[in-house]
Protein backbone atom coordinates (compact mmCIF):
# COMPACT_ATOMS: atom_id res chain seq x y z
CA UNK A 1 0.00 0.00 0.00
CA UNK A 2 1.06 3.54 -0.63
CA UNK A 3 1.11 4.74 2.98
CA UNK A 4 1.34 8.42 2.10
CA UNK A 5 -1.11 8.38 -0.81
CA UNK A 6 -3.33 5.28 -0.39
CA UNK A 7 -5.64 6.45 -3.19
CA UNK A 8 -2.80 5.84 -5.62
CA UNK A 9 -2.56 2.14 -4.67
CA UNK A 10 -3.07 0.12 -7.88
CA UNK A 11 -6.21 -2.04 -8.09
CA UNK A 12 -4.10 -5.18 -8.36
CA UNK A 13 -2.37 -4.36 -5.09
CA UNK A 14 -5.37 -3.52 -2.95
CA UNK A 15 -7.19 -6.56 -4.30
CA UNK A 16 -4.23 -8.77 -3.42
CA UNK A 17 -4.08 -7.27 0.09
CA UNK A 18 -7.76 -7.85 0.72
CA UNK A 19 -7.56 -11.41 -0.59
CA UNK A 20 -4.67 -12.48 1.63
CA UNK A 21 -7.12 -13.66 4.28
CA UNK A 22 -10.86 -13.81 3.82
CA UNK A 23 -13.81 -15.43 5.53
CA UNK A 24 -14.97 -18.53 3.71
CA UNK A 25 -18.10 -20.50 4.35
CA UNK A 26 -19.91 -19.97 7.63
CA UNK A 27 -19.73 -22.98 9.90
CA UNK A 28 -23.15 -22.97 11.50
CA UNK A 29 -24.23 -26.43 12.62
CA UNK A 30 -27.90 -27.25 12.81
CA UNK A 31 -27.60 -28.50 16.38
CA UNK A 32 -25.34 -28.50 19.43
CA UNK A 33 -24.28 -31.40 21.67
CA UNK A 34 -26.84 -32.57 24.21
CA UNK A 35 -29.61 -30.49 22.71
CA UNK A 36 -28.00 -27.24 23.85
CA UNK A 37 -29.51 -24.03 22.48
CA UNK A 38 -26.18 -22.32 21.93
CA UNK A 39 -22.45 -22.73 22.44
CA UNK A 40 -20.61 -20.71 25.08
CA UNK A 41 -16.92 -20.48 24.24
CA UNK A 42 -15.05 -18.67 27.00
CA UNK A 43 -11.38 -17.85 26.53
CA UNK A 44 -8.82 -16.47 28.95
CA UNK A 45 -5.66 -14.93 27.58
CA UNK A 46 -3.11 -15.67 30.30
CA UNK A 47 -0.57 -13.11 29.10
CA UNK A 48 0.61 -12.30 32.62
CA UNK A 49 4.14 -10.75 32.54
CA UNK A 50 4.39 -11.10 28.74
CA UNK A 51 1.73 -8.45 28.27
CA UNK A 52 4.53 -6.08 29.29
CA UNK A 53 7.52 -7.95 27.90
CA UNK A 54 6.00 -8.64 24.50
CA UNK A 55 5.84 -4.89 24.06
CA UNK A 56 9.58 -4.71 24.73
CA UNK A 57 9.29 -3.35 28.26
CA UNK A 58 9.95 -4.72 31.73
CA UNK A 59 8.59 -2.18 34.22
CA UNK A 60 8.62 -3.83 37.64
CA UNK A 61 5.11 -2.63 38.49
CA UNK A 62 3.66 -3.98 35.27
CA UNK A 63 5.39 -7.33 35.80
CA UNK A 64 3.82 -7.53 39.26
CA UNK A 65 0.46 -6.83 37.68
CA UNK A 66 1.07 -9.81 35.39
CA UNK A 67 2.08 -11.87 38.38
CA UNK A 68 -1.26 -11.08 39.96
CA UNK A 69 -2.88 -12.67 36.92
CA UNK A 70 -1.18 -15.97 37.65
CA UNK A 71 -1.38 -15.89 41.49
CA UNK A 72 -4.89 -14.59 41.96
CA UNK A 73 -6.60 -14.15 38.58
CA UNK A 74 -6.30 -17.68 37.23
CA UNK A 75 -7.36 -19.40 40.50
CA UNK A 76 -10.41 -17.12 40.74
CA UNK A 77 -11.37 -17.85 37.13
CA UNK A 78 -10.91 -21.58 37.68
CA UNK A 79 -13.09 -21.43 40.78
CA UNK A 80 -15.95 -19.77 38.87
CA UNK A 81 -15.66 -22.20 35.96
CA UNK A 82 -15.68 -25.17 38.34
CA UNK A 83 -18.76 -23.85 40.13
CA UNK A 84 -20.63 -23.79 36.83
CA UNK A 85 -19.12 -26.96 35.42
CA UNK A 86 -17.87 -24.94 32.46
CA UNK A 87 -14.84 -25.81 30.35
CA UNK A 88 -12.87 -23.06 28.66
CA UNK A 89 -9.71 -22.26 26.72
CA UNK A 90 -6.62 -20.53 28.07
CA UNK A 91 -4.32 -18.95 25.50
CA UNK A 92 -0.83 -18.88 27.00
CA UNK A 93 2.28 -17.18 25.58
CA UNK A 94 5.13 -19.69 25.92
CA UNK A 95 7.16 -17.41 28.20
CA UNK A 96 4.16 -16.85 30.48
CA UNK A 97 4.02 -20.63 30.87
CA UNK A 98 7.79 -21.07 31.31
CA UNK A 99 7.91 -18.54 34.17
CA UNK A 100 6.01 -21.05 36.29
CA UNK A 101 5.05 -24.25 34.45
CA UNK A 102 3.45 -25.70 37.59
CA UNK A 103 0.80 -22.98 37.39
CA UNK A 104 -0.53 -24.60 34.22
CA UNK A 105 -1.34 -27.86 36.01
CA UNK A 106 -4.58 -26.78 37.69
CA UNK A 107 -5.80 -25.42 34.34
CA UNK A 108 -5.10 -28.62 32.42
CA UNK A 109 -6.13 -30.77 35.38
CA UNK A 110 -9.60 -29.21 35.36
CA UNK A 111 -10.06 -30.18 31.72
CA UNK A 112 -9.49 -26.78 30.17
CA UNK A 113 -7.66 -26.30 26.91
CA UNK A 114 -4.32 -24.54 26.41
CA UNK A 115 -3.82 -22.69 23.12
CA UNK A 116 -0.81 -21.00 21.49
CA UNK A 117 -0.58 -17.24 22.03
CA UNK A 118 2.84 -16.23 20.72
CA UNK A 119 6.28 -16.80 22.22
CA UNK A 120 6.42 -13.71 24.44
CA UNK A 121 3.18 -12.03 23.32
CA UNK A 122 5.07 -10.38 20.47
CA UNK A 123 3.30 -8.43 17.77
CA UNK A 124 3.19 -10.92 14.91
CA UNK A 125 3.03 -8.33 12.15
CA UNK A 126 6.56 -7.22 13.02
CA UNK A 127 8.03 -10.64 12.15
CA UNK A 128 9.35 -11.98 8.88
CA UNK A 129 7.88 -15.30 7.74
CA UNK A 130 10.75 -17.51 8.89
CA UNK A 131 10.89 -15.94 12.36
CA UNK A 132 7.14 -16.13 12.74
CA UNK A 133 7.11 -19.81 11.75
CA UNK A 134 9.95 -20.60 14.14
CA UNK A 135 8.28 -18.82 17.07
CA UNK A 136 4.92 -20.47 16.38
CA UNK A 137 6.57 -23.91 16.39
CA UNK A 138 8.65 -23.19 19.48
CA UNK A 139 5.63 -21.86 21.33
CA UNK A 140 3.60 -24.94 20.48
CA UNK A 141 6.45 -27.29 21.44
CA UNK A 142 7.01 -25.47 24.73
CA UNK A 143 3.35 -25.70 25.70
CA UNK A 144 3.26 -29.37 24.74
CA UNK A 145 6.37 -30.05 26.84
CA UNK A 146 4.80 -28.30 29.85
CA UNK A 147 1.30 -29.78 29.58
CA UNK A 148 1.76 -33.06 27.71
CA UNK A 149 -0.86 -31.98 25.18
CA UNK A 150 -0.22 -30.61 21.71
CA UNK A 151 -2.19 -27.35 21.36
CA UNK A 152 -4.88 -27.47 18.67
CA UNK A 153 -5.49 -23.74 18.43
CA UNK A 154 -3.76 -20.44 17.84
CA UNK A 155 -4.51 -16.88 18.80
CA UNK A 156 -2.22 -14.06 17.66
CA UNK A 157 -1.11 -11.81 20.50
CA UNK A 158 -3.02 -8.52 20.36
CA UNK A 159 -4.92 -10.10 17.42
CA UNK A 160 -2.09 -8.73 15.37
CA UNK A 161 -1.60 -10.87 12.25
CA UNK A 162 1.07 -10.67 9.57
CA UNK A 163 0.38 -11.44 5.93
CA UNK A 164 1.66 -14.97 6.67
CA UNK A 165 -0.06 -15.84 9.94
CA UNK A 166 -3.19 -17.54 8.63
CA UNK A 167 -1.21 -19.58 6.09
CA UNK A 168 1.27 -20.66 8.78
CA UNK A 169 -1.56 -21.70 11.09
CA UNK A 170 -2.84 -23.94 8.28
CA UNK A 171 0.62 -25.16 7.28
CA UNK A 172 1.51 -26.15 10.85
CA UNK A 173 -1.70 -28.14 11.19
CA UNK A 174 -3.65 -26.13 13.76
CA UNK A 175 -7.33 -27.04 13.76
CA UNK A 176 -8.42 -23.49 14.43
CA UNK A 177 -7.43 -19.87 14.80
CA UNK A 178 -9.16 -17.35 17.04
CA UNK A 179 -7.80 -13.92 16.16
CA UNK A 180 -10.07 -12.53 13.44
CA UNK A 181 -13.46 -10.93 13.38
CA UNK A 182 -15.21 -11.26 10.02
CA UNK A 183 -18.39 -12.87 11.42
CA UNK A 184 -20.33 -13.59 14.61
CA UNK A 185 -20.16 -17.31 13.90
CA UNK A 186 -17.24 -19.61 13.07
CA UNK A 187 -16.09 -19.76 9.47
CA UNK A 188 -13.42 -21.36 7.32
CA UNK A 189 -10.28 -19.32 6.72
CA UNK A 190 -9.52 -18.69 3.07
CA UNK A 191 -5.95 -17.67 2.19
CA UNK A 192 -5.18 -16.16 -1.21
CA UNK A 193 -8.46 -17.57 -2.50
CA UNK A 194 -7.82 -21.11 -1.24
CA UNK A 195 -9.95 -22.69 1.52
CA UNK A 196 -7.59 -23.87 4.27
CA UNK A 197 -9.68 -26.26 6.34
CA UNK A 198 -8.81 -24.11 9.37
CA UNK A 199 -11.77 -23.03 11.49
CA UNK A 200 -11.81 -19.39 12.55
CA UNK A 201 -13.54 -18.82 15.90
CA UNK A 202 -14.05 -15.09 15.67
CA UNK A 203 -13.29 -12.68 18.47
CA UNK A 204 -14.32 -9.07 18.79
CA UNK A 205 -13.25 -6.09 20.87
CA UNK A 206 -16.83 -5.74 22.13
CA UNK A 207 -16.45 -9.12 23.84
CA UNK A 208 -13.07 -8.42 25.42
CA UNK A 209 -12.76 -7.40 29.08
CA UNK A 210 -9.57 -5.41 28.44
CA UNK A 211 -11.40 -2.92 26.25
CA UNK A 212 -13.49 -1.80 29.20
CA UNK A 213 -11.33 -2.51 32.22
CA UNK A 214 -7.66 -2.25 31.29
CA UNK A 215 -6.04 0.80 32.79
CA UNK A 216 -3.17 2.57 31.14
CA UNK A 217 -1.46 5.48 32.81
CA UNK A 218 0.83 6.63 30.05
CA UNK A 219 -0.62 7.44 27.63
CA UNK A 220 -3.79 7.87 29.64
CA UNK A 221 -6.77 6.09 28.15
CA UNK A 222 -10.46 6.45 28.82
CA UNK A 223 -11.71 5.71 32.35
CA UNK A 224 -12.79 2.23 33.32
CA UNK A 225 -16.25 1.14 32.33
CA UNK A 226 -18.31 0.23 35.42
CA UNK A 227 -18.42 -3.56 35.92
CA UNK A 228 -22.23 -3.47 35.73
CA UNK A 229 -22.02 -1.97 32.24
CA UNK A 230 -19.49 -4.58 31.14
CA UNK A 231 -21.79 -7.33 32.38
CA UNK A 232 -24.70 -5.74 30.49
CA UNK A 233 -22.76 -5.70 27.21
CA UNK A 234 -21.62 -9.31 27.58
CA UNK A 235 -25.14 -10.40 28.60
CA UNK A 236 -26.65 -8.79 25.52
CA UNK A 237 -24.06 -10.51 23.34
CA UNK A 238 -24.95 -13.83 24.98
CA UNK A 239 -28.71 -13.29 24.71
CA UNK A 240 -28.50 -12.56 21.00
CA UNK A 241 -26.29 -15.60 20.42
CA UNK A 242 -28.71 -17.75 22.43
CA UNK A 243 -31.70 -16.48 20.44
CA UNK A 244 -29.84 -17.18 17.19
CA UNK A 245 -28.79 -20.64 18.31
CA UNK A 246 -25.19 -19.66 17.62
CA UNK A 247 -21.92 -19.12 19.44
CA UNK A 248 -21.25 -16.76 22.31
CA UNK A 249 -17.49 -16.23 22.36
CA UNK A 250 -15.76 -14.18 25.05
CA UNK A 251 -12.19 -13.04 25.72
CA UNK A 252 -11.08 -12.27 29.26
CA UNK A 253 -7.70 -11.83 30.88
CA UNK A 254 -6.96 -13.17 34.38
CA UNK A 255 -5.06 -9.95 35.17
CA UNK A 256 -8.10 -7.90 34.15
CA UNK A 257 -11.21 -9.86 35.17
CA UNK A 258 -9.61 -11.55 38.21
CA UNK A 259 -10.18 -8.73 40.71
CA UNK A 260 -12.61 -8.86 43.61
CA UNK A 261 -14.82 -6.17 42.10
CA UNK A 262 -14.99 -7.86 38.68
CA UNK A 263 -14.87 -11.64 38.91
CA UNK A 264 -18.61 -11.64 39.65
CA UNK A 265 -19.19 -10.62 35.99
CA UNK A 266 -18.11 -14.08 34.87
CA UNK A 267 -20.10 -15.77 37.60
CA UNK A 268 -23.26 -13.79 36.82
CA UNK A 269 -22.86 -14.36 33.10
CA UNK A 270 -22.68 -18.12 33.52
CA UNK A 271 -25.64 -18.08 35.93
CA UNK A 272 -27.62 -16.04 33.42
CA UNK A 273 -26.69 -18.39 30.56
CA UNK A 274 -27.74 -21.49 32.49
CA UNK A 275 -30.98 -19.82 33.56
CA UNK A 276 -31.99 -19.15 29.96
CA UNK A 277 -31.75 -22.79 28.93
CA UNK A 278 -29.36 -25.56 28.03
CA UNK A 279 -26.04 -24.22 26.77
CA UNK A 280 -22.86 -26.00 25.73
CA UNK A 281 -19.89 -24.52 27.61
CA UNK A 282 -17.04 -25.79 25.52
CA UNK A 283 -13.40 -25.30 24.74
CA UNK A 284 -12.50 -23.60 21.48
CA UNK A 285 -11.00 -26.91 20.27
CA UNK A 286 -14.25 -28.77 20.93
CA UNK A 287 -16.20 -26.01 19.22
CA UNK A 288 -13.92 -26.03 16.15
CA UNK A 289 -14.19 -29.81 15.94
CA UNK A 290 -17.98 -29.74 16.21
CA UNK A 291 -18.62 -27.01 13.66
CA UNK A 292 -16.17 -28.56 11.21
CA UNK A 293 -17.67 -32.05 11.49
CA UNK A 294 -21.18 -30.60 11.06
CA UNK A 295 -20.20 -28.15 8.33
CA UNK A 296 -22.82 -29.55 5.99
CA UNK A 297 -25.62 -29.38 8.54
Ligand SMILES: [Zn+2]
Nearest residue numbers: 045047157158
Ligand atom coordinates in the same frame (compact mmCIF):
# COMPACT_ATOMS: atom_id res chain seq x y z
ZN1 LIG B 1 -2.87 -11.65 24.80
